[in-house]
Amino acid sequence: VEKLIASYTGVISVEHDMCRNTCVAFTGPFSQLEACPTCNASRWKEERLQGTHGRSKIAAQTFTTIPIGPQLQALYR
Numbered sequence: 001v002e003k004l005i006a007s008y009t010g011v012i013s014v015e016h017d018m019c020r021n022t023c024v025a026f027t028g029p030f031s032q033l034e035a036c037p038t039c040n041a042s043r044w045k046e047e048r049l050q051g052t053h054g055r056s057k058i059a060a061q062t063f064t065t066i067p068i069g070p071q072l073q074a075l076y077r
Helices: 002-009 046-051 068-075
Strands: 014-018 061-065
Touching: none
Parallel strands: none
Antiparallel strands: 014 061
């Protein structure tokens, strides 16, 4: 359904990683960090990271945004 809506409107959602304690979002200058600079919590789900010996990195918490540009463009299509 999400792909179908995106193909019709051009509006897509963007998912970003964030600190599990909601301190920071790992975007922009924080995009390459492995741990939160505020509370030092790991960016990744620890049990998954340890179980795969560091090969599988799944974000501990994420948030979704819908950029305003494509929304405005969709109004005039």
